[in-house]
Amino acid sequence: xxxxxxxxxxxxAVYGFVRQSGGGLKLExxxxxxxxxxxxxxxxxxxxxxQAPQPAEPLPDQAGSRILVVEDDAxxxxxxxxxxxxxxxxxxxxxxxxxxxxxxxxxxRFDLLFSDIMMPGGMNGRELxxxxxxxxxxxxxxxxxxxxxxxxxxxxxxxxxxxxxRPSELAKVIREQLxxx
Numbered sequence: 300x301x302x303x304x305x306x307x308x309x310x311x312a313v314y315g316f317v318r319q320s321g322g323g324l325k326l327e328x329x330x331x332x333x334x335x336x337x338x339x340x341x342x343x344x345x346x347x348x349x350q351a352p353q354p355a356e357p358l359p360d361q362a363g364s365r366i367l368v369v370e371d372d373a374x375x376x377x378x379x380x381x382x383x384x385x386x387x388x389x390x391x392x393x394x395x396x397x398x399x400x401x402x403x404x405x406x407x408r409f410d411l412l413f414s415d416i417m418m419p420g421g422m423n424g425r426e427l428x429x430x431x432x433x434x435x436x437x438x439x440x441x442x443x444x445x446x447x448x449x450x451x452x453x454x455x456x457x458x459x460x461x462x463x464x465r466p467s468e469l470a471k472v473i474r475e476q477l478x479x480x
Contacts, residue, residue, distance in 0.1 A: 367412050369393055
């Protein structure tokens with residue numbers, strides 16, 4: 300990848316997802332022949348009759364709540380933005396920490412900062428959160444990560460929601476951070 304275009308940690312993210320599911324990875328690599336990655340997942344329990352998922356309905360008191368989303372992956376950024384907008388939030392999404400700080404410096408009002416932890420560009424999500432907390436101490440902050448080695452919310456100053464997350468999980472955690480529950 301060219302400089303500034305990702306962290307190059309895709310395999311680490313896969314490992315985190317697999318470990319969260321109770322599985323493991325087997326890697327075999329041979330010079331000149333390539334690499335084989337085997338994903339080992341536990342057997343799923345027998346399927347239960349499917350129930351239609353209940354969409355998370357916007358709460359009247361969250362209408363107009365503004366969220367600044369910071370995510371370097373364009374697909375993830377688009378997904379999160381759409382999910383939050385469906386829940387009734389107003390979303391401003393940016394691709395890096397410096398742009399997020401510029402938005403805040405310009406005086407734009409946000410009710411929550413929601414940032415990925417692993418980002419290229421000189422400032423990761425934790426560093427962004429620390430700077431935001433220093434400069435705007437009343438702004439709630441929620442971090443997200445797909446890496447299993449990030450400390451959990453009980454081990455750090457900022458709450459974390461693990462990727463992958465369901466829209467209903469995201470809605471619940473954001474409502475908690477905004478004090479809407």
